[in-house]
Amino acid sequence: MTGPGAPQALSGGRSGPAALRPLLDEALAGLDAGARLRGGPIAPGGPGETTRQVRQVLDDPAPDSTALRRLTELLAYGAADPADPACAAHLHCPPLAVAVAADLAVSALNPSQDSWDQAPAATALETELLAELAALVGFPPAAAAGVLTSGGTESNLMGLMLARDRVLGGAVELDGLPAGRRPRILASAAAHFSVQRAAALLGLGERAVLTVPVDRDQRMDADALAAARAGAVRAGETPVAVVATAGTTDTGAIDPLHRCADLARRYGARLHVDAAYGGGALFSGRLAPLLDGIARADSVSLDFHKLGWQPAAAGVFLVRHRESYASLARRAAYLNPADDEQAGYPSLLGYSLRTTRRPDAFKLAVTLRTLGRAGLGALVDACHDLARHAAAAVRAEPALEGQGEPVLTTVLLRYRPADPDPAAADLVNAELRRQLLRTGTAVVGRTEIPGDGPGRVRLKLTLLNPHTTPADVDRLLAEIVRHGREVEFRYSAHP
Amino acid sequence: MTGPGAPQALSGGRSGPAALRPLLDEALAGLDAGARLRGGPIAPGGPGETTRQVRQVLDDPAPDSTALRRLTELLAYGAADPADPACAAHLHCPPLAVAVAADLAVSALNPSQDSWDQAPAATALETELLAELAALVGFPPAAAAGVLTSGGTESNLMGLMLARDRVLGGAVELDGLPAGRRPRILASAAAHFSVQRAAALLGLGERAVLTVPVDRDQRMDADALAAARAGAVRAGETPVAVVATAGTTDTGAIDPLHRCADLARRYGARLHVDAAYGGGALFSGRLAPLLDGIARADSVSLDFHKLGWQPAAAGVFLVRHRESYASLARRAAYLNPADDEQAGYPSLLGYSLRTTRRPDAFKLAVTLRTLGRAGLGALVDACHDLARHAAAAVRAEPALEGQGEPVLTTVLLRYRPADPDPAAADLVNAELRRQLLRTGTAVVGRTEIPGDGPGRVRLKLTLLNPHTTPADVDRLLAEIVRHGREVEFRYSAHP
Numbered sequence: 007m008t009g010p011g012a013p014q015a016l017s018g019g020r021s022g023p024a025a026l027r028p029l030l031d032e033a034l035a036g037l038d039a040g041a042r043l044r045g046g047p048i049a050p051g052g053p054g055e056t057t058r059q060v061r062q063v064l065d066d067p068a069p070d071s072t073a074l075r076r077l078t079e080l081l082a083y084g085a086a087d088p089a090d091p092a093c094a095a096h097l098h099c100p101p102l103a104v105a106v107a108a109d110l111a112v113s114a115l116n117p118s119q120d121s122w123d124q125a126p127a128a129t130a131l132e133t134e135l136l137a138e139l140a141a142l143v144g145f146p147p148a149a150a151a152g153v154l155t156s157g158g159t160e161s162n163l164m165g166l167m168l169a170r171d172r173v174l175g176g177a178v179e180l181d182g183l184p185a186g187r188r189p190r191i192l193a194s195a196a197a198h199f200s201v202q203r204a205a206a207l208l209g210l211g212e213r214a215v216l217t218v219p220v221d222r223d224q225r226m227d228a229d230a231l232a233a234a235r236a237g238a239v240r241a242g243e244t245p246v247a248v249v250a251t252a253g254t255t256d257t258g259a260i261d262p263l264h265r266c267a268d269l270a271r272r273y274g275a276r277l278h279v280d281a282a283y284g285g286g287a288l289f290s291g292r293l294a295p296l297l298d299g300i301a302r303a304d305s306v307s308l309d310f311h312k313l314g315w316q317p318a319a320a321g322v323f324l325v326r327h328r329e330s331y332a333s334l335a336r337r338a339a340y341l342n343p344a345d346d347e348q349a350g351y352p353s354l355l356g357y358s359l360r361t362t363r364r365p366d367a368f369k370l371a372v373t374l375r376t377l378g379r380a381g382l383g384a385l386v387d388a389c390h391d392l393a394r395h396a397a398a399a400v401r402a403e404p405a406l407e408g409q410g411e412p413v414l415t416t417v418l419l420r421y422r423p424a425d426p427d428p429a430a431a432d433l434v435n436a437e438l439r440r441q442l443l444r445t446g447t448a449v450v451g452r453t454e455i456p457g458d459g460p461g462r463v464r465l466k467l468t469l470l471n472p473h474t475t476p477a478d479v480d481r482l483l484a485e486i487v488r489h490g491r492e493v494e495f496r497y498s499a500h501p
Numbered sequence: 502m503t504g505p506g507a508p509q510a511l512s513g514g515r516s517g518p519a520a521l522r523p524l525l526d527e528a529l530a531g532l533d534a535g536a537r538l539r540g541g542p543i544a545p546g547g548p549g550e551t552t553r554q555v556r557q558v559l560d561d562p563a564p565d566s567t568a569l570r571r572l573t574e575l576l577a578y579g580a581a582d583p584a585d586p587a588c589a590a591h592l593h594c595p596p597l598a599v600a601v602a603a604d605l606a607v608s609a610l611n612p613s614q615d616s617w618d619q620a621p622a623a624t625a626l627e628t629e630l631l632a633e634l635a636a637l638v639g640f641p642p643a644a645a646a647g648v649l650t651s652g653g654t655e656s657n658l659m660g661l662m663l664a665r666d667r668v669l670g671g672a673v674e675l676d677g678l679p680a681g682r683r684p685r686i687l688a689s690a691a692a693h694f695s696v697q698r699a700a701a702l703l704g705l706g707e708r709a710v711l712t713v714p715v716d717r718d719q720r721m722d723a724d725a726l727a728a729a730r731a732g733a734v735r736a737g738e739t740p741v742a743v744v745a746t747a748g749t750t751d752t753g754a755i756d757p758l759h760r761c762a763d764l765a766r767r768y769g770a771r772l773h774v775d776a777a778y779g780g781g782a783l784f785s786g787r788l789a790p791l792l793d794g795i796a797r798a799d800s801v802s803l804d805f806h807k808l809g810w811q812p813a814a815a816g817v818f819l820v821r822h823r824e825s826y827a828s829l830a831r832r833a834a835y836l837n838p839a840d841d842e843q844a845g846y847p848s849l850l851g852y853s854l855r856t857t858r859r860p861d862a863f864k865l866a867v868t869l870r871t872l873g874r875a876g877l878g879a880l881v882d883a884c885h886d887l888a889r890h891a892a893a894a895v896r897a898e899p900a901l902e903g904q905g906e907p908v909l910t911t912v913l914l915r916y917r918p919a920d921p922d923p924a925a926a927d928l929v930n931a932e933l934r935r936q937l938l939r940t941g942t943a944v945v946g947r948t949e950i951p952g953d954g955p956g957r958v959r960l961k962l963t964l965l966n967p968h969t970t971p972a973d974v975d976r977l978l979a980e981i982v983r984h985g986r987e988v989e990f991r992y993s994a995h996p
Contacts, residue, residue, distance in 0.1 A: 013871050014880065016968065017601040017812075018584030023533040029602035030525050037609055038518040053617060053625070053845050060625040064866070069873035074599055077626075077867050078606040081860075084622020085610045089513030096835075098611065098619045098857075104569055106512040106608040107524035111573040113601040113812035114532055115580045116593065122548060123944050124593045127579020130548075130555040131572075156651060157857040167702060199833050200856060206828070207662060207854065209704020255835060311857060317512075317608035318859040333701070338694050340591075340750060340948040340961070345931055350548050359702065361695060362593075362652040362806060364813040365576075371559065372572050376508050378564035385509065436840055449618050453835040466835070473511065 013071060017114040026114060029074060036075045040082025047093035048086045050446030056084050086449045091471060091478035092485070095451035097255065097283055097309075099470040101317040108372035109317055112365055119363040121341045122351045128365035129354060135367045138374070139308065140324055142288050144301025151328035153357040154366040155321035158282030159200035161307030162249070164323045164359060165278035166191060166204045168305065169247035171333035172276065190238045191215045193249035194226035195456055196259060198280060201249050216245075220456070223410065224259035226250065228269065235273055247276045252297050253284025256453045256466065258414030260284055263299030271302075279303040282321070284414060286313020289383040293390060296413065304330060310370050313386055313415070313470065320366050331356060388472035389415040395476045396467055396483070405487045409455070409464060418455070418464045421490030428461025430497070435463045438486065438493045447485050508566060512609040521609060524569060531570045535577025542588035543581045545941030551579050581944045586966060586973035587980070590946035592750065592778055592804075594965040596812040603867035604812055607860055614858040616836045617846045623860035624849060630862045633869070634803065635819055637783050639796025646823035648852040649861040650816035653777030654695035656802030657744070659818045659854060660773035661686060661699045663800065664742035666828035667771065685733045686710045688744035689721035690951055691754060693775060696744050711740075715951065718905065719754035721745065723764065730768055742771045747792050748779025751948045751961060753909030755779055758794030766797075774798040777816070779909060781808020784878040788885060791908070799825060805865050808881055808910070808965065815861050826851060883967040884910040890971045891962055891978070900982045904950070904959060913950070913959045916985030920993070923956025930958045933981065933988045942980050 015025035043049075049056070063080050086093050089100035117125030119132065132154060140150035155161045170189055189210050193201045195217050202212040216238060219230045235245050248270040250261040263279065270277035279300050285308035287293035288300075300306060303326065310320035325331060335356040337344065342353035355361070374382070393412035400408040400419045409418035423434045435452070442448040451466030465486065469479070510520035538544075544551070558575050581588050584595035612620030614627065627649060635645035650656045665684055684705050688696045690712050697707040711733060714725045726743065733740050743765040745756040758774065765772035774795050780803035782788035783795075795801060798821065805815035820826060830851040832839065837848035850856070869877070888907035895903040895914045904913035918929045930947070937943040946961030960981065964974070 013597075013599060013876065014967065015598045016584045016595045016810075016966070017598040018536075018580075018582045018595050020536050022536065022584060022598065023529040025598040026532075026601060027529060029598050030529075030605060033602045033606045034518040034522060034525075037521075037606055041513075041515050041517065048618070048621065053621070053847055056621045057625040057628075060622055060629055064626070064629050064870070066870070069870055069876060071871060073870035074602055074867050077863070077870065078603065081606055081612075081622050081626070081863060082610060084625070085513075085612055086618050086621060087513045088611060089511045089517060096613070096616065096619050098613045100511045100513050101608065101611050102508075103510045103512040103517065103520040103524050103609075104508060106521060106605065107528045107569055108573065109608045110525060110601065110605050111528045111532055111576055113596065113604045114598075115577060116583060116596050116806070116812045117576075117580055118591070118593050118813055121591065123543070123581050123938060124591050126543065126548070126551045126581060127555055127576050130552040130579070131559070131576070133552075134555055134559050156855050159854070159856040163854075170704075198856075199831065203831065203854070207703065209665075309857070311611070315511075317611045318613055318857050321857075336694065336698065340946060343931070343947065343949075343958075346935065346947075349935055351935075352548055359654070359658075359698070360651050361654040361693075362804070362813050362816075368572070368576060372569050375559070375561070375564055375568035375572065376566060381508065381564060436838070440841065440844055440846075443618060451835060452838065452841075454838075471511070472509065 018116070022114055032075045033078050036078025037082045040079040041087070043083045046446050047090035047449050048443060048446050049083055050444065052444045059084065089471060091474040092448040092482050094467045094469055094482065095449045096468055097312040097470070099312060099315050102315045102373060104376050105316045105369040105373045108369040112368050117365050119354050119365055120361045121353065121355070125365060128368065129352060131371055132354065132365060132367040135371045136324065139322055143306055143324060145324060145326045149327050150324055151331060151357060152322060152324035153354065155323050156319040157311065157321040158198060158280060158307045158309050159203065160359065161282065161321050161323035162198065162200045162278065162280055163204040163207060165305040165307065166247055167208055168325065168330050168333065169276035169278065170208055170210070172330065173244060173246040188243045189214060189246045190243045191247045191249060192218055192231060192234055192245055194218045194220050194251060194261060196220050196224045196254040196256065197249055197251050198255055224254055224257045226261040226266065228262050228265035231266065232269055235269065245273060245275045247278055250277060250279050252279050252281035252300060253414055255283060256416065257410070257418060258283060258412060258416045260296050260413060263297065263302070267299055267302035276304040277302065279306045282307045282309040283312050285309065286386055287414060289379050290386040291383060292387055314382065315385060316369055316373065320370055385472040389469050392469040392474055392476065392479055393417050396469065396479045399480055399483055403483060403487060405490065406483065415469045417467045420464050421486060423494045432460050432463040434490060434493050434497060435465055438489045439465060441489050441493060442485065447489065448482055450486065513611070517609055527570045528573050531573025532577045535574040536582070538578045541941050542585035542944050543938060543941050544578055545939065547939045554579065584966060586969040587943040587977050589962045589964055589977065590944045591963055592807040592965070594807060594810050597810040597868060599871050600811045600864040600868045603864040607863050612860050614849050614860055615856045616848065616850070620860060623863065624847060626866055627849065627860060627862040630866050631819065634817055638801055638819060640819060640821045644822050645819055646826060646852060647817060647819035648849065650818050651814040652806065652816040653693060653775060653802045653804050654698065655854065656777065656816050656818035657693065657695045657773065657775055658699040658702060660800040660802065661742055662703055663820065663825050663828065664771035664773065665703055665705070667825065668739060668741040683738045684709060684741045685738045686742045686744060687713055687726060687729055687740055689713045689715050689746060689756060691715050691719045691749040691751065692744055692746050693750055719749055719752045721756040721761065723757050723760035726761065726764055730764065740768060740770045742773055745772060745774050747774050747776035747795060748909055750778060751911065752905070752913060753778060753907060753911045755791050755908060758792065758797070762794055762797035771799040772797065774801045777802045777804040778807050780804065781881055782909060784874050785881040786878060787882055809877065810880060811864055811868065815865055880967040884964050887964040887969055887971065887974060888912050891964065891974045894975055894978055898978060898982065900985065901978065910964045912962045912964070915959050916981060918989045927955050927958040929985060929988050929992060930960055933984045934960060936984050936988060937980065942984065943977055945981065
């Protein structure tokens, strides 16, 4: 039962590597076969077809050793592959092969960072890496602290939880709060929805998030922030945090970080900077100045599974002062007894909302040591160049309409039908996007620009593949126009 | 810059598998070298030594292509390897090689389950797998719903959040709650600390958790539960949830699930069953009856990175009725616009607290299709047999003292020094455990049994390696005795 070829073979120990080798060959063969069968960025057919295919493979009765290969082929065939230049919808990056290989080592050894004796080297490695990332942000590395997270949503939650707990005092029991201390969070209209979700989870209610208007470039209006804060105080509320976004999901807009920091400091609120998207720009000499002021934040979110080419998850949460973590401290007799800590055994338990925790820092450390900060910066610049090319190409194409100059690597656009009715444009753009998916032609994003009524639907290219060429982008835009015309014709023939 | 051998090569697309192959060879070579160098369950030396080694490797100046191999060797050397029979401290399992190979495919393709167009096959696959797991628990598969999570901590949080929101009404704003609606959670004294952490995160405060006494087998006392609930109601509080544990972290004790379900139903509270540890017993024909009653829960936590041999994370959260998820529903224009859903594009966004989400279901689906439920059950039984052997061996060894019969795969024990002072026994057991770590001999767990004062420290073996033999367990116990004697002698010589 224990041979390396047996289905019960383990990935660790002395025989782990030998047990893994043939299985990795199976997985690679499945990935290869699935990618070839798919051919393009996504398999044609749509959700119903995918579900049928999955059921067919899963319904196979007896368990057997071909499952790994068959299911991997299915996963690869049924992927929206961000490594394909025509897959450019979301902040869903194509990972670097070296990061993926590093992540394999983590899976094989399965360290868990809730206690040192489950992850000795991984504990030290995360601590060192976080000090490097703190320096990248401009936090004092010796005072800063943080943790790897599942992504911006968890990092934003942590920032807001610590802000709530600091301003309201240690043991928060919201249901016992005196009136007049209702906590409020200030974030722009273009901030990520995870801010509202965090407020709900934290027991503050989504309405605790006061939405600050944005300027026409989707940046928070700092004067409006000051006014919103003053209004809250007049209403007897307590603004506990300002969330500034460094790279909004839809346009990459970066809020005025220095002004946000000035206002937060003056009011005694915490400044949390959501740099889940924009944080990767810190690697680029050209783009890093856009994030000037981030070092003044109390806490930040960074996601290296966005502009960082890591497989998910590679989120990072950092605080400028480790004291901010006070309310998350926790002693568990089975994980971090006091006398073990006195004897020098470190514990990361109080830095995370999780208990079991995979060392997602490892792949990022390997990537940084393989490419260097400059190597990652070059990838960021390549994507930024692509976005600028795409925006220019959109401007040059009469059938398309653009939406400003890209800040990071995202381009908003829409197909412009002959019918001037804005509702018609929404219908055509939404359907052309689905048609691109259904035909396996392309995966482009979709969103809505702020405001009311029809005419808000936009297509979105999130360019995160540094190997995509300008010619690839041109082909993708040509497909959008071609399918737009087809959908428009169909709708005008059968309205 | 784009060749498969280049450091910037991607893991996806047509050239991904070829780019990955040499890098996986590097990772395997690093794993092999690190495991050989380590030799045993953990490297000798302790935290200071590990940190020095990590700094030495990370401080290497210029980035280069040897980083993957060097850092992987470091990670493997500095691992506490659960595949070694002498590493038996925590619910930290040695993963199956087939699950690790499956996880590689996920990393390479990097699907993200926050929208269908980032993860077509993965979306369908998770949905199907969750229906299978719902059936395993006894939930009606067509009505149930759920999501993969980072572990029991996140799953418990979700269960308690949904209980809070259901009982208190949709848009929770705790700071505006009228007195007399203070939400309370009932959990046993042996429940996992993540229950208290969830209460704090949810804005209820840790004191919202009312601790119900346990019997001498660490099971919740159902009469005490009824009394605690009645006391809360008299105090004008609202018990929103009962948390029953199916497999406590320290002893594997399983609360009386039917009685908990009866009481929760009678009181209109939600029943959340934390089966993060015990859930794996559902695969075993022999042990599954211990969890009888779990099907009556409103929600459950299962962790297949414990009794399930998956690399972390493989947590599962399930609800019996998908309507329970109401308060987490969320519409985001860039992820799940209404007309896309009408057109048949499914969205899993409302099932998770996260946005970006790696398909952790995939490795579990591959494992189930490779070994089958019975194959996994055999692994569970093998670990249960080991625990029974260990408990018998402890009873037979006069220098050791046991603590009841194992329920699942965990055994509590302590070294019995000649000095009858309970404080002396605590010191010796704590130090002997650190000495086992420091000398690279063994990784055994440590905890404290409930109660006050000294004499509470226990050593813990969590036996999760199905390939460990009874002779391995005997050797491990002999080392505990040998080091216990040495520490006792040292302490009595230099008290």
